[in-house]
Amino acid sequence: MFDELRDLYQEVILDHGKNPRNFRRPEDATCLAHGNNPVCGDTLVIYLTLDSDERIQDAAFQGQGCAISVASASMMTDILKGKTATEAKRLFEGFHNMCTRDDFDISQLSDCDEDAIDRLVMLSGVKEFPIRVKCATLAWHTMQAAVSGDEETSTE
Amino acid sequence: MNKPSNVVEMTPETNLGDNSTAAYDIEKIRADFPILSREVYGKPLVYLDNGASAQKPRQVIDAISEVFEQYYSNVHRGVHWTSQQSTTAFEGGRSKVAKFLNAPSENEIIFTRGATESINLVAHSWGRTFLKAGDEVIISHMEHHANIVPWQMLRQELGIDLKVVPIDDDGNFMFDEYENLLSPKTKLVAVTHVSNALGSVVPVKDVIEKAHAQGALVLLDGCQAVPHAAVDVQDLDVDFYVFSGHKLYGPTGIGVLWGREDLLNSMTPYQTGGEMISSVTFEKTTFKKAPHRFEAGTPAIAEAIGLGVAIDYVQAIGLDNIAAHEHGVLQYATERLLTIEGLKIIGTAKEKAAIISFDLDGVHPHDLGTFVDRAGVAVRVGHHCAQPVMDRFGVAATARASFGLYNTRGEVDALVDALEETRKFFG
Numbered sequence A: 001m002f003d004e005l006r007d008l009y010q011e012v013i014l015d016h017g018k019n020p021r022n023f024r025r026p027e028d029a030t031c032l033a034h035g036n037n038p039v040c041g042d043t044l045v046i047y048l049t050l051d052s053d054e055r056i057q058d059a060a061f062q063g064q065g066c067a068i069s070v071a072s073a074s075m076m077t078d079i080l081k082g083k084t085a086t087e088a089k090r091l092f093e094g095f096h097n098m099c100t101r102d103d104f105d106i107s108q109l110s111d112c113d114e115d116a117i118d119r120l121v122m123l124s125g126v127k128e129f130p131i132r133v134k135c136a137t138l139a140w141h142t143m144q145a146a147v148s149g150d151e152e153t154s155t156e
Numbered sequence B: 001m002n003k004p005s006n007v008v009e010m011t012p013e014t015n016l017g018d019n020s021t022a023a024y025d026i027e028k029i030r031a032d033f034p035i036l037s038r039e040v041y042g043k044p045l046v047y048l049d050n051g052a053s054a055q056k057p058r059q060v061i062d063a064i065s066e067v068f069e070q071y072y073s074n075v076h077r078g079v080h081w082t083s084q085q086s087t088t089a090f091e092g093g094r095s096k097v098a099k100f101l102n103a104p105s106e107n108e109i110i111f112t113r114g115a116t117e118s119i120n121l122v123a124h125s126w127g128r129t130f131l132k133a134g135d136e137v138i139i140s141h142m143e144h145h146a147n148i149v150p151w152q153m154l155r156q157e158l159g160i161d162l163k164v165v166p167i168d169d170d171g172n173f174m175f176d177e178y179e180n181l182l183s184p185k186t187k188l189v190a191v192t193h194v195s196n197a198l199g200s201v202v203p204v205k206d207v208i209e210k211a212h213a214q215g216a217l218v219l220l221d222g223c224q225a226v227p228h229a230a231v232d233v234q235d236l237d238v239d240f241y242v243f244s245g246h247k248l249y250g251p252t253g254i255g256v257l258w259g260r261e262d263l264l265n266s267m268t269p270y271q272t273g274g275e276m277i278s279s280v281t282f283e284k285t286t287f288k289k290a291p292h293r294f295e296a297g298t299p300a301i302a303e304a305i306g307l308g309v310a311i312d313y314v315q316a317i318g319l320d321n322i323a324a325h326e327h328g329v330l331q332y333a334t335e336r337l338l339t340i341e342g343l344k345i346i347g348t349a350k351e352k353a354a355i356i357s358f359d360l361d362g363v364h365p366h367d368l369g370t371f372v373d374r375a376g377v378a379v380r381v382g383h384h385c386a387q388p389v390m391d392r393f394g395v396a397a398t399a400r401a402s403f404g405l406y407n408t409r410g411e412v413d414a415l416v417d418a419l420e421e422t423r424k425f426f427g
């Protein structure tokens, strides 16, 4: 019955949704932000540990949400470790465009970490489900807010 | 698994009058709703989100087209033919609403944009005139945000207190607690007639009697009640009653505030401008009486006429027949849903309207919504604008199936099949 949904709900995503990575609150986090999606009640807290060069030493999250938003947060925190805040921002913009724009050209991200791109491409399956785009991008919006020092953010 | 005690055992074959019977010709009724014959994702549309908004019968759609094609004009303003026709039809809508609620007078029917505006109107025009610091307003734990926030605003503005009647684990209104909250300080009891998130029916007659004994007024939020059962404001002896047209098979942008005429005429206007004044000079303006006092500006003309036709429609079928039909579907759905492993119904009150909120173990409601949607089944997922209810049951969101006069047990089966498949997918 649900063949079309397999593109979005792939095994990897289901696995991250059920067994999220980096699901914890690090003692040494240097910034955090709360994100919520008022439409469905998803709430996330993203914790980042940035060093003096603005490089992300650790990324973690807590909260609750649907399979897509939890998987996205789980994958994002994996991806961000070792990246600079500027790289994180570029990935977010790339991912956002991937999820929302028909004219998105993957070569824009050709100099980015290939493994990260593969994962983001997988999650960008939400493009076919416009109402779910916010689920996939909530963690990224929240991460961006943490980096810029806004403690509260919302996808509305 | 918590099974409501009032659900009778039955097999899928048990006939509760779902299929064509002389009394309730479901096929004929369904044929009146053009959208019900369409497909989504190649599957028949199964529309189970009536609590959010109901579909419209051909009669309502045609009536609205007719307004614009045949006689549309502004109301109450022109001497010309179209204005007279429009005014007559518009006021005819008001008169139908009055009969629908068994209101003593048509002057007591105020057209608003919907229940939200109706409640805000009472908070503004009655609340600001009659409430002062220290007065108390009682609501319940299962109000829609529309019946919480306007009172919170008054609390901020006037220093009134807001008291909340708790609900028990089944979602029943806790009457004893309500009685304890009532006091001479209570000026208004504003509660829902039927909970949109849980389906619980509040024992409103007893609520009203106790409130009046303390000298308090009562406002009922009838959004989820009027589509499911006949309401008689005189028999209830209530003071204000509100509902939205779009949940009653009528158009959006039109709703109703009913209030006792003496009360309405003692209240200050809501918005001011054209249509609601007796005379204006730069020194002084005098206001018309209800309903026009509260209907500043050009109203939703075609929508009010459409609402009248929606009321004709449900009355032709008969609210009692609708209630009986929906009760059968509710019982069947409750029984069938509980056969799904890991499914828990949230809201198992003694008396319920045709609304079922549920949680499926291991599947977040938002994912569930996306999955059943692909099977053509429309359910609502989220907090249903009733976050305190979600908090009470310790969930962020639920899935909700809410049934209307056209839903069938076959559609319940489609929902159940889709849920079984979803459960397996996430299994």
Ligand SMILES: Cc1ncc(COP(=O)(O)O)c(C=O)c1O
Binding pocket: B051, B052, B113, B114, B115, B116, B117, B144, B146, B147, B192, B194, B195, B196, B221, B223, B224, B244, B385
């Ligand atoms: C119980 C209840 N009250 C109030 C409302 C608000 O109605 P509207 O959005 O039409 O103003 C709703 C609709 O969701 C409702 O179910």
